[in-house]
Amino acid sequence: MTGAGRRKADGSSTRGQPVNGARALLRTLVNSDVDVCFANPGTSEMHFIAALDDVPEMRTVLGLFEGVATGAADGYARITGRPAATLLHLGPGMANGMANLHNARRARSPMVNIVGEHATYHRVHDTPLTSDIETVAGTFSNWVRTPQRTADLGPAAADAVVAAMGPPAGIATLVLPADVSWGDGGRAEPPAPRRAPATVASDDVRRIAKLLDSGERVTFLLGGSATRAEALRCASRIREATGASVLTETSLARLERGGGLPVVDRLNYRGGAALRQLAGTRHLVLVDARPPVAFFAYPGRPSVLTPEDSEVHVLATAGDDVAGALAELADLVAPGVAAVPGPVRPRAERDAELPTGPLTAAAIGAAVAALLPDGAIVVDEGVTSGGHVQQALTDGPRHDWLNVTGGAIGIGLPLAVGAAIGAPDRRVLGLQADGSTMYTIQGLWTMARENLDITTIVFANREYGILRGELARVGATAGPRALDLLDLGRPDLDFVALATGMGVAAERATTAEHFTAALRRALAGSGPRLVEAVL
């Protein structure tokens, strides 16, 4: 411990003695319970790095590419509910992490970006690494600040954490000029006061309750924090008591499921199927969710998926006490009614029916459902193949399911890294498409470096499979030159070699038996492993 701020016994903190900016920043972050930093540093961040030895409570995790750092911070936030910091090297470093910052924004994950910047007096020279950091950061952040004096850094860091936590949670980007970091006169700050979620007015809850009395079909659409266990149980009670339908949004930051939790279907990614799920709905009630819209536009198909003769209502938004509003509604319309537990298939039964023969996505789903330990975290970037596993796990052990929330692929491996750092006692299973894996393949190295208990399954179909479907859906006729751009098999990617090259043990499976054995080995050992499933 240095003199730069220390936590008091009651958990509060005092302002510290004057130190340099970097130490004040780090100590303030730790004071505010931000104690993990996913980093890919450069010269302008060297004082921050040097200060790490003075603030040992801050754990740093190195990524070989910034998209690993930002995606990991997202995964950490989804699992812990707390922001991690990232450390990024000027504008280009932030740009490299930006696709996953986009995903994190859509996941409403709390995060504190520290983006290194030239010294305040150096920027004017427009040197090679200079770019417009604030303008770019403004497109994905809900808070951006560039302190100009070292004394401002501690308060800025405390404010950044509060801005990130919300609610609603989001990305706070603190741009750190090098001289502000190395300058003297910084002070560690105690945590700034946190915002409380807004309580949904009881009148608004009763208004929704009345809809459920109307005899017209009501569908609840759950998103954000409404896909966690307690909220799902409330939704189940409401469904049981009133006959309302309940769906979740398509891409969820974190869905708790399995282990007897109530089962709630997802709104389908395909617009046509989603329209069928919503058909007949007269009242659509959004619970920390947004009105359903097609992911992409297609010629001649609707963008808006809300049935034309329906009304949209809002029970709670991201800034509200979402679980509280659902609980109040459940107590109102379903007093004494219990949630309906989802089915749980005995593990012994599954074990006896382990798949054999050709390796398919369905076989992989069956094997995963049989072998996944309780309390696992599943990261789904399987694109065309992940759904089979999700289906198989519906009556499986309790687990969290993490989606790509912003449609930017290349988050799967980083998300797994962050989830594993955030929950070291839980097993993480990554479902990856071959195409998506390649975007941030560097994440494997961080898994090895931190010896994380992550099992990665790569569905190797050797094409951008989803795009073949999309080509047809947009009504385009595909010739050989078009199809060649969707083909990943020239040359084939060897994921065993790629994983091994980054220190992750790996094997390739071409039959269901081999896959099951490989998965069993991977889940039994400690540290990361990869299984390339050739489909």
Add this chain to the structure above:
Amino acid sequence: MTGAGRRKADGSSTRGQPVNGARALLRTLVNSDVDVCFANPGTSEMHFIAALDDVPEMRTVLGLFEGVATGAADGYARITGRPAATLLHLGPGMANGMANLHNARRARSPMVNIVGEHATYHRVHDTPLTSDIETVAGTFSNWVRTPQRTADLGPAAADAVVAAMGPPAGIATLVLPADVSWGDGGRAEPPAPRRAPATVASDDVRRIAKLLDSGERVTFLLGGSATRAEALRCASRIREATGASVLTETSLARLERGGGLPVVDRLNYRGGAALRQLAGTRHLVLVDARPPVAFFAYPGRPSVLTPEDSEVHVLATAGDDVAGALAELADLVAPGVAAVPGPVRPRAERDAELPTGPLTAAAIGAAVAALLPDGAIVVDEGVTSGGHVQQALTDGPRHDWLNVTGGAIGIGLPLAVGAAIGAPDRRVLGLQADGSTMYTIQGLWTMARENLDITTIVFANREYGILRGELARVGATAGPRALDLLDLGRPDLDFVALATGMGVAAERATTAEHFTAALRRALAGSGPRLVEAVL
């Protein structure tokens, strides 16, 4: 050939028949001599992809990550002087390519980005993949446009090429809404009129000539297009006749050197060394260059490197006829004086002195100088190790030397891809640091897919070596936790496995003899190879 525009015998083109937007766009690009597209497509770009079979003159090159596409377009532009197109998937795809777009902006490389976007009527729904593309593109582009109607697409594409070509050249970003792409009523356009470079006024040239008569020390600083053969010869004539000093900027888009071209030193990356190179200069003459400034700020060291008692003059800027201005000046102050050729060491002499024993950066430089074929292109992302090779090649065969221009590492492999596509008859040698290689390691796969004659040398020192030096330079004391963040050796990266996993033949060298043999094999064969040089 479709009906959508065709080149006439005299090279001009006529407007084509109505076609869909994607075809009009592709045909217009080809009409304007943009006939290579580095692509990583998604759903919103499917009509563009489908149209490729109608416009076979457009060559597409697939990357597994957008940073490969944008860095390759930069390399292509630096070698051919012409823009390539990129095809990027909405905001996150552009973000993934953005660090190399930053480098390309600093290289003043012409480039036409095609960034897919949601249909015009779909954007309002703020679906998961929606982001503010135009605002972000504005930070690195000198031209941004989002056509709202299919009829506007052909003219926009023609304008984009002109904007990219300049002079000064730069990045044009055309945002392509899906419905504008799939809509009917597009027409292929002929090339738009190109801008001519501005002629530097003879009075301004004579003003510089007078400085050379003053008896005071004059230093020319060359950048941009002033580092090409003809400009270097003019600079050599001026130096020979007047005794002026000549330097190039530190990070150059393309320096022609070797094979007897006049030798011109680079301004050192280290501020202190640069100050010594410039000491005594009374008049600093910028030739398509910027006033010298330290790359980073350091505590207590100057940002501005121009000597305090010197005057800065401008002979020509990027929008000017730079070579013409230099030639005019040379004819004025050095009539009848020839350029002084640089030394060329006979290859036989080098062959006889091939290095033996421990593998060092110097040994690698000697081996490269002995074995590199004439007319090669060298891409330097060797960070702490590339300088040795550059030094050794000073009296080597003729070659082009390409630097990282914007300080954003992760461009080396992509730059090599683009250079090889642009100059299929030339050998490309990539000098890579282990850390820098990992940022866009996916570039190896494109080398294999396109069977490009690229030899990649990875200097594996297993650390962020440059940052160890920077840590000391910023005056920071490094403890074990700081140093751990600069260490890439936990676990070691196996570049042979990584390359093999992407279809690139590779071997590891640990002695000078082994390295020389491996390099010889790599340069003798066709297609890509990688040599991991363990230092």
